[in-house]
Amino acid sequence: MPKIESPFRYPGGKTQFYDFVFSLIQLNHPVKTYIEPFAGGAGIPLKLIKNNVVDNIWINDFDPSIYSVWYHILNSPKLLISKLIELPFSYKNRIDDTELLINFWRKQKEIYLKEKNNPVSFDGAFATLFLNRTNRSGIISGGPIGGYHQTSNTKLYDRLNIDALVKKIKFISSNKNRINLTNIDAIELIKEIRRSTDKDNSFIFFDPPYYYQGKNLYFSSLDHHGHEKLAKNIIELSDYKWILTYDNAKPILDFYNTVQQKYLYSLNYTANNKNRGKKEELFFSSPKVNLEFSENKYNFIKI
Structure with missing residues (x-):
């Protein structure tokens, strides 16, 4: 079991994706700021600053209750x-x-x-x-x-x-000067990223609420139109380095049909005892991201 820096337990948490994200950051150097618009438990960004992989992190969560924990x-x-x-x-x-x-x-x-x-x-x-x-x-x-x-x-x-x-809590609070914390809608966050972030030195990991199960798991879930609007805004960030993960839903594939770098991959999921094990999910990235699947332990398949 990997050591997790987050105080939260999160269904479908992407902390197990850390090694892959770390390798992408190394491959897409320089990256000084790592951003998660749907931070949740923020396991990856916390581990990145603990290991001094990036200078600072930006964690955002639109759910006021989750944000309040980070705030305090x-x-x-x-x-x-x-x-x-x-x-x-x-x-x-x-x-x-x-x-x-x-x-x-x-x-x-x-x-x-x-x-x-x-x-x-x-x-x-x-x-x-x-x-x-x-x-x-x-x-x-x-x-x-x-x-x-x-x-x-x-x-x-x-x-x-x-x-x-x-x-x-002591570790996170001791790194307060390296953490930018916000509580805004993802669309507004994208606008703020454009205004305040150097596109060449930043890396964004979008992990929105799932299309099908999001409403059952998260306060700040999106409806069909919300997912579609988010897709439009993410795709327009083509000059930034970003990656995106989603549940394997046909509407999501339709929304991101113009994205060239798209894959199926497998990830462990534990939010329901009846469905423990590998889950097939979608992965997308901007044209600015260089990808490499040397070990391919997540079984990436181009689609």
């Missing part, structure tokens, strides 16, 4: 760490009190629902992070790990490793 990791790390340490249970501090566990979980769910549209709410940020660590597959809208009666072998706190979370 960067601006209130001590307060967030203190709140985590005060939790009455964790992976190390295991308790056998279903009522306490589920009541605490329900309280955080209630806070999340109240604060989820407030991008700077500290209580909302904590509730979001807590639910991400204690919900099945990290899906905020899902139910608790182990179920409401905690009768399974897995328990609510099995992914709540406080020591690991504290280390991650």
